[in-house]
Amino acid sequence: MSIPSIVTPPLSGTFSTESVSNDATDLISISEIFGPTIQGEGALIGTQTIFVRTAGCDYRCSWCDTGYAVLPEFDNDWKNMDAESVFNKIESLSNKQAMWITLSGGNPAMQNLEPLIKLGQAKGYKFSMETQGSIAKPWFALLDQLTFSPKPPSSGMRFKHKGLQRCLDACETLEIINSQTHPDVSLKFVVADQDDLLWAKEIAEQYPQLPCYVQPCNNNADINVDNRSTAENSPYDQKQKMLWLIDAVQSLNWTDVRVLPQLHVWLNVE
């Protein structure tokens, strides 16, 4: 896939992102590994997968629903594991049956996941990852699928194009791979309100070759709370948010975007 470069960055705001990284060590900071379950959002929605949730994030989105994988106060629950240990756990959960592995976080781009990806792919597993697009790594090119999920204004974080463009460029870094494959790349935006939606559309229009997904924001979440035990989103809330988003997208005449729910939030499952 050929990924276009940005000519003009017309959007306001900038990141203030610290590029924290675990690359100096072979260990991966892990919050949780679970599955098989289904992917609840984005390009692979409905796909059976095992989740590897890494710990630590360079962002602090106000409505983050995985604060337990972000905030240092939860670090007693985190484990430093080498790639082999993580893959052993994956094999145990999947009964050694090759399937999709979803790398999530936190921000998984803070870790060195290259050894894990190579280990899994050698056994037939496929790797998908979601990251906000603030930290670029050459091993992005190894992934089978990669979703960039820039955070909208309602998150309280600020966006800058250069960070995302560096990440997109990294998907074409071929020095570390022998094949000519690249990950399937897509954009995904969580949308809490009309401002978020307009912002998402403006960014998506810069990347017309990338499939784009929007989904309602789980903005009842609180980054300071372990939402795994305090899910407050009723199916009614989710349905109302979906109906609003469908209507809002249609009002903008935005046709080349897919509107998806957060299926796992709707069903209240991990």
Ligand code: SF4
């Ligand atoms: S929503 Fe994602 S990017 Fe934002 S703080 Fe949570 S894990 Fe980090």
